[in-house]
Amino acid sequence: MAEAGRKAIVAGFDLSDGSRRAVRWAAREASARRRPLLLVHVLAWPFEEHASIRMPGEDGLREPLQQALRRELDALVTSCREIDAELEVRSYLPYGDPVEVLGEQAAEADLLVLGGPRIEEQLGVLGSTSAELLTRRSGAPVVVVRGDRDEPGSGPVVVGVDGSPTSRLAIGFAYDFASRHRWELVAVHAWSDLPLDPFARVQQWELPWSEVRDDAAETLSESLAGWGEKYPDVEVRRAVTPERPAQALFREAQEAGLLVVGSHGRGRIRRALLGSVSHAVVNRAPCPVAVLRAG
Structure with missing residues (x-):
């Protein structure tokens, strides 16, 4: 089990298959390093939690969306604990800009893990969030999990x-x-x-x-x-x-x-x-x- 007060490994999750592989890779690395694991999905739609602008019907969409995302994160937490039953795992579902939120998390993290595009996608390039995070001059090392394997x-x-x-x-x-x-x-x-x-x-x-x-x-x-x-x-x-x-x-x-x-x-x-x-x-x-x- 991770020692108290140790920096976490942060894994960004965006519902893509690539980010799911990245989460499993991060879980194995957190287990090897004896670090806690934090799974982060940033809810950037429709607006940030405290924005003054509201869309018609937004309140009726917000709660079902949050519940669906929490179920996804809970399932990922369970799969990570199947890799290591003693792994300390928690999830975080904030509103905001993914680059800013993950950048803030990376500033205090041991490692930031992100998903990458599939190799066979000839026109696929690194997603905008990953690219922006990689260009920042400070923060934890970033691992982009490419390929089809998470082991x-x-x-x-x-x-x-x-x-x-x-x-x-x-x-x-x-x-x-x-x-x-x-x-x-x-x-x-x-x-x-x-x-x-x-x-x-x-x-x-x-x-x-x-x-x-x-x-x-x-x-x-x-x-x-x-x-x-x-x-x-x-x-x-x-x-x-x-x-x-x-x-x-x-x-x-x-x-x-x-x-x-x-x-x-x-x-x-x-x-x-x-x-x-x-x-x-x-x-x-x-x-x-x-x-x-x-x-």
């Missing part, structure tokens, strides 16, 4: 490493997750953002490729320094590649249980705020994705 499987944990401060946060998160689940950790450092395929052009360019690769391997080694002593039980495989970062991460994540990245975008638009690599993986990865924010 963790057998790993490995794949982490993107680029030497940045958020990358260091991602490494710590990945080591902790791999240790608790007893999975292999794959640390990936991809050093090419070149517009052309370096494998096809390498012989035509007068660049010291061996030195570049050595520098990349050194960056990876420096980034991982000290973590092996803290987590001696974690088996680590290092992958250094001249591919583009997103391509390398997708390749390594095909059989992964979790993909972990840092977000450190600097632009004004959402994609730039999230960072191009993290933007790509939360929309296209074949497995759950954890995004560590700079804070």
Whole structure:
């Protein structure tokens, strides 16, 4: 059972199949971390609870809607307790803006878990609520549960490493997750953002490729320094590649249980705020994705 006063894992629920899988994933992670679990559905329709504007017939619709949503949440609470009978689970059904409510909850949470679009939806992209929450610069790490499975499987944990401060946060998160689940950790450092395929052009360019690769391997080694002593039980495989970062991460994540990245975008638009690599993986990865924010 979760210890009193510990930060909760917060799972957003929006009635979609993806959010149901996210809730079950969150329940298993809360059990593994010995944390309480909070299920949140934000009622944004028709208006906030204290809004001065009222729609005709609103009062007659409000109570049946609340009751139906409470039944949904109660059923989810029961299914979470089937995963772990001692898991501390509660639900929350507030009125308001989903981004603001979940953002406030994430500020005090251990982890925020959200559902992602199905991979086979070729035109599907991350929902607006998830995208807005991921672009915020502070708050708990966010896990977007992608794919069709809510069980963790057998790993490995794949982490993107680029030497940045958020990358260091991602490494710590990945080591902790791999240790608790007893999975292999794959640390990936991809050093090419070149517009052309370096494998096809390498012989035509007068660049010291061996030195570049050595520098990349050194960056990876420096980034991982000290973590092996803290987590001696974690088996680590290092992958250094001249591919583009997103391509390398997708390749390594095909059989992964979790993909972990840092977000450190600097632009004004959402994609730039999230960072191009993290933007790509939360929309296209074949497995759950954890995004560590700079804070």
